[in-house]
Amino acid sequence: MKVACVGGGPAGLYLSILLKLRDPSHEITVHERDAAGSTYGWGVTYWAGLLDQLRRHDPVSARAIGEQSVRWSDGLAHVRDRTTLHHGDEGFGIGRRTLLRILAERAESLGVRVEFRHPVTATTTLTGADLIVAGDGANSALRDRHADHFGTDVAVGRNQYIWLGTTKVFDAFTFAFVETEHGWIWAYGYRYGENHSTCVVECSPGTWQGLGLDRANHDDTLTLLQHLFAGPLDGHPLMGRARSDGGARWLNFRTVTNRTWYRDNLVLLGDAAHTTHYSIGAGTTLALEDAIALAGALHERDMPHLQPALARYERERRAALVPTQSAARFSARWYENLPRYINLDPAEMFALLGQRHSPLLPYVPPQLYYRIDRAAGRLEALRRLKRWLGPRLARTVGGVSTVAGVSAGADRGRGSRPAPPRTPGDPSGR
Missing domain, CATH: 3.30.9.20 (D-Amino Acid Oxidase; Chain A, domain 2)
Known part of the structure; x- marks a missing residue:
């Protein structure tokens, strides 16, 4: 195939790597509007599970990412003049510029063309491409040209x-x-x-x-x-980096969802398809997982044609995103309702900070939830009750009835649902 990846972020670069590894005859170009080494943000976070996935699909880039990452396993909370420390799961951090450099160098070593300072805002400029990948971020120009088809919805956060x-x-x-x-x-x-x-x-x-x-x-x-x-x-x-008028770059988080993720030979990837609130630290992981899923769907032996492959990619990723998108919504809501939790004992407050993705927490008095959660950690029956009751209560009040057009129960019949993602500061790992 001749593939054009628009956007030189983690998703587009990693997809180009995976496609080249599966079939070196692919002709792949990554079009990035900015100069090499120019990126927003500072560092990104991820968990050990992502490294495991990267090792399975490309050990070379996984090794480089692991070597350039730093690790932590504790969560520390300062509230007024009090400090609380909790031990939790191991987390990783890597500079965004470093991550992009690793992926770009790996892609180029495999024969991918990476063109910097090359903005693309319309598919008509990519003549001859069999597949066009819109990995150009939450403000995707390619997606917005067909917003009615994709059914793009943007919800702006309060904070x-x-x-x-x-x-x-x-x-x-x-x-x-x-x-x-x-x-x-x-x-x-x-x-x-x-x-x-x-x-x-x-x-x-x-x-x-x-x-x-x-x-x-x-x-x-x-x-x-x-x-x-x-x-x-x-x-x-x-x-930080000032705006062109000298102002500070304050933002409101924009949650992006789409009714469908592809149109003809154009497919959405990463933040162009979906965003999740930064407080759960999952954006980069989800972008790389999108790339893994799309590469896999395109090379399935029973998927010789493009449209069925894109449909499979969308179906699989929608189902996988349900718990993460739910967790992100409830995490954002926790911070928007901070006065509800901030005056608790610091240990209790930090414990509920780690449980902020729970769909049950907003509807139970915080101290009662804390006692239930502590008991659930010791008693299997209470733990099962908590897991059963939370999603049902949330659906009853409209909390997680749908996520990006997918029913919260869409994966029934496939066994147990994935556990909510670990989030930075979650000492329990549940």
């Missing part, structure tokens, strides 16, 4: 957030909650290299406006945030 870096090296996945006269503001910090960490700051619209962050320029924003989080940062500076 404001900003993606920053710091020279403070966090030894654990760190949460910091600071109370101001205008409400709470909090940060997630995690290491992604030997000398740098990512620091995502979030707050409600009222706090954002009350602190003057809606009016502050980029430099003043960093100065204020450094003052508010001086304790967890240990005096280290925050780093």
